Amino acid sequence: MTDTVDDVDLPYEDETSKQEKIQALEERLEILESQNEEMRDKLLDANAENNKYQQKLERLSHENKKLKQSPLFVATVQEITDDGVVIKQHGNNQEALTEVTEEMREDLTPDDRVAVNNSLSIVKSLSSETDVRARVMEVTESPDVGYEDIGGLEDQLQEVRETVEMPLDRPEMFDDVGIDPPSGVLLYGPPGTGKTMLAKAVANKTDATFIKMAGSELVHKFIGEGAKLVRDLFDVAREHEPAVLFIDEIDAIAAKRTESKTSGDAEVQRTMMQLLSEMDGFEDRGDIRIIAATNRFDMLDRAILRPGRFDRLIEVPKPDAEGRELIFEIHTRDMSVADDVDFAEMAERTEAASGADVRAVCTEAGMFAIRDDRTEIRMADLRDAWEKVKAESDENADVSKTFA
Numbered sequence: 001m002t003d004t005v006d007d008v009d010l011p012y013e014d015e016t017s018k019q020e021k022i023q024a025l026e027e028r029l030e031i032l033e034s035q036n037e038e039m040r041d042k043l044l045d046a047n048a049e050n051n052k053y054q055q056k057l058e059r060l061s062h063e064n065k066k067l068k069q070s071p072l073f074v075a076t077v078q079e080i081t082d083d084g085v086v087i088k089q090h091g092n093n094q095e096a097l098t099e100v101t102e103e104m105r106e107d108l109t110p111d112d113r114v115a116v117n118n119s120l121s122i123v124k125s126l127s128s129e130t131d132v133r134a135r136v137m138e139v140t141e142s143p144d145v146g147y148e149d150i151g152g153l154e155d156q157l158q159e160v161r162e163t164v165e166m167p168l169d170r171p172e173m174f175d176d177v178g179i180d181p182p183s184g185v186l187l188y189g190p191p192g193t194g195k196t197m198l199a200k201a202v203a204n205k206t207d208a209t210f211i212k213m214a215g216s217e218l219v220h221k222f223i224g225e226g227a228k229l230v231r232d233l234f235d236v237a238r239e240h241e242p243a244v245l246f247i248d249e250i251d252a253i254a255a256k257r258t259e260s261k262t263s264g265d266a267e268v269q270r271t272m273m274q275l276l277s278e279m280d281g282f283e284d285r286g287d288i289r290i291i292a293a294t295n296r297f298d299m300l301d302r303a304i305l306r307p308g309r310f311d312r313l314i315e316v317p318k319p320d321a322e323g324r325e326l327i328f329e330i331h332t333r334d335m336s337v338a339d340d341v342d343f344a345e346m347a348e349r350t351e352a353a354s355g356a357d358v359r360a361v362c363t364e365a366g367m368f369a370i371r372d373d374r375t376e377i378r379m380a381d382l383r384d385a386w387e388k389v390k391a392e393s394d395e396n397a398d399v400s401k402t403f404a
Contacts, residue, residue, distance in 0.1 A: 070117060072116060073116050074116075075090060075115075076090065076111060077109065077110055077111065077112045080109075081097075084098055084099040085098055085099075085105070096120045098120050104122065112126075113127070145197055145200035145201050146204055147201050147205065150330075152319035152324065153316060157198060159314050160314065163182040163312050164289045165206055168206050168207075168208050168244075182311035183280070183289070183308065183309070184279065184312075185290070185292075185310065185312045185313075185314055186305070186310040187199075187292070188295070188316065189297075189318075190318055191356070192354035193319070193355055194355045202291065203246070206242075206244060209237070209241075209242070211236060211243060212246045213248070214248045214249050215249040218271050219268055219271065226270065227270050229271075230274045230278060231274060234278045237286075237288045238288065242287040242289075243288050243289070245288060247292040248293050249294060251294045251300055252268075253271050253275065254301055255299045256300070257272075276303055276304060297313075318352065321344075323355075324347040324350055324358055325347035327355050327358045328343040328358055328361075328362065329343055331362040332377070335366060335377060338377065338379070340379045341378065341379050342379060346361075346379075346382050346383075349386055350386055353389075361385045361389050363385075365377045365384075365385040368384055368385060
C-alpha cells in the first residue's frame with residue numbers, strides 16, 4: 001500500500017530550516033505521483049474490462065436480433081421467366097412465382113437451392129445440396145504409404161497403376177492408341193493381403209482427389225438415404241476431378257440380388273442400383289477412377305462385375321515365400337535387427353501367412369524385445385512371435401466355426 005500525503009508531516013514551524021521544508025514537499029510530491037500512477041493503471045484495467053463487456057453486449061444483442069428474425073425456408077428454382085422466378089418450397093411442394101432483382105436473376109439457374117422468407121421472396125442463394133457425410137470422406141492429406149511399402153504384389157501393383165494412375169497422369173497415351181482407359185478396378189482376395197494398401201499407395205502417388213468410404217457406410221435405415229449418399233459421393237468426385245473413389249468392403253452393398261421381400265434387403269438393393277447407374281449409366285462419369293476391395297468375391301452381383309463398371313478384376317493372394325521375405329524386410333527396416341535374424345528362414349516358417357500376419361509378427365517380436373529391456377530384435381523373438389500369431393489365428397478360426 002502506497003503511503004498517503006497525510007503520512008508526511010510538513011515542518012512549518014518557524015525554527016524549521018528551509019531545506020527541511022523543501023525535502024518534506026518533495027516526499028509529498030513523490031507520494032502524489034505514485035498514487036497518480038496507481039490510479040492510471042486502475043483506469044486502464046477498468047477500460048479493458050469495460051471493452052470486454054461491451055463486446056459481449058454487442059455479441060449478445062446480435063444473437064438476440066437473429067433469434068427474433070423470422071426463419072427462412074428452403075426452396076428450389078423451377079423456372080426463370082420474364083415475369084419472375086418460379087420456385088418450389090421444400091416440404092409442402094408449394095410452387096410460387098416471385099420477383100427478383102436483375103443481379104440475382106443472372107446468378108440463378110434452374111435446380112438452384114434458395115432461401116425464401118414468409119412472403120416467398122428469395123433472400124439468398126444456397127450452396128448445392130450435398131450430404132456432409134460425402135464431403136467428409138474426401139481425404140485432404142495423402143496417405144503415408146508408397147509403392148515401396150508393398151511387397152510381393154508387383155504384378156497387381158502394375159495393373160492398378162495402369163488402371164488408375166496412368167489415365168490420370170498420361171491420358172494422351174490412350175488417345176494415341178484410340179481406346180478408353182479402364183474405368184475401375186476391383187481388388188479381391190483373403191483378408192490382410194494388401195488390398196487397402198494398394199489403394200493408399202495410388203492415392204499417395206497421384207495428384208487426384210482421393211475419396212474413401214466403406215460399403216457399410218452406404219447402408220442406411222431410411223428409404224432412399226443410401227442411394228442419395230451414393231449420388232452425393234459422385235457429385236463430390238465430379239466437383240474435384242480428377243478423382244479416385246475407393247470403396248472398401250463393397251460386398252456390403254453389392255451382394256447378389258435375392259427374392260427377399262424385407263425392407264432392409266430392398267433398401268440395400270436400391271443403393272446398389274444407384275451405384276451401378278453412377279458407375280456406368282446415361283450420365284458421363286467424368287475423370288473419376290474407382291477402386292473397390294472385397295474379401296467375398298463370390299458374394300458380388302454379376303451386374304457390378306461386368307466391363308464398363310470394373311474393367312479389371314485383380315486377385316490379391318497371400319504372398320509367396322519371396323514376397324513374405326520382402327514384407328519382413330519392409331516392416332523391420334526401421335527396427336534394430338540383430339545379426340542372427342534370417343528373413344529367408346522366417347519366410348519359410350510363415351507359410352500361408354498374409355502380409356498382415358507378417359506385420360503382426362514383426363510387431364510382436366518388437367514387444368518381446370521391449371519386455372526383455374532390449375533395443376534390438378533377435379531371431380528367437382521372430383520365431384516366438386510367429387508361434388503366438390499363429391496360435392491366435394487358429395483360436396479365432398475355432399471361435400468362428402463355433403458361432404457359424
